[in-house]
Amino acid sequence: GQNIDQPTEMTATEGAIVQINCTYQTSGFNGLFWYQQHAGEAPTFLSYNVLDGLEEKGRFSSFLSRSKGYSYLLLKELQMKDSASYLCAVRDLTSGTYKYIFGTGTRLKVLA
Amino acid sequence: EAQVTQNPRYLITVTGKKLTVTCSQNMNHEYMSWYRQDPGLGLRQIYYSMNVEVTDKGDVPEGYKVSRKEKRNFPLILESPSPNQTSLYFCASSGTASSYNSPLHFGNGTRLTVT
Secondary structure: OEEEOOOOOEEOOOOOOOOEEEEEEEEEEEEEEEEOOOOOOOOOOEEOOOOOOOEEEEEEEEEEEOOOOEEEEEEEOOOHHEEEEEEEEEEEEEEOEEEEEEEEOOEEEEOO | OEEEEEEEEEEOOOOOOOOEEEEEEEEOOOEEEEEEEEEOEEEEEEEEEOOOOOOEEEEOOOOEEEEEOOEOOOOEEOOOHHHHEEEEEEEEEEEOOOHOOOOOOOOOOOEEEOO
């Protein structure tokens, strides 16, 4: 079946580094996405991985290991505005059709 | 500005009264989809469309209908809404085969309450 797991909540301090993990199971893996979502707002795209390794974008980095079904999002130099939910999503390509499967999200609280 | 526009933002209705939530994108995306988001359950896919006149059921299609007569529009129809359809709904679009790393772009959401 298809399944995505990520922690429900995490807390970190302003200026620190936090790593949000995501494990997934899917039969037709075609890429992994990370989104940020502030309460009541639409998810916004952060990063994309389809090959193994690390992708870096400013304060945000994302890592993928396809053999382990594992990804993480790394946030550096945390700011108060980083308090949000972080959604891990896998794109599954089966029989020529795409489906995006989302985890339930990790709510990150950044404390002063 | 590239965007996904969905309307209305807020909607309160009564059980059984048919409603339509509109979704339009101006990015010439082939792929469009609808999600509902409920506390503790995350984003769940209702329906998706790979291109015009092609639609498929997602994980929670019961009680919903969609149509894709034009590339830019993908309305969500609730023929007879029930209280368990009270939720936050998002429309999203992305490119497909020719732009494999194209992420989903989301509309601003529609908060629906069915009493």
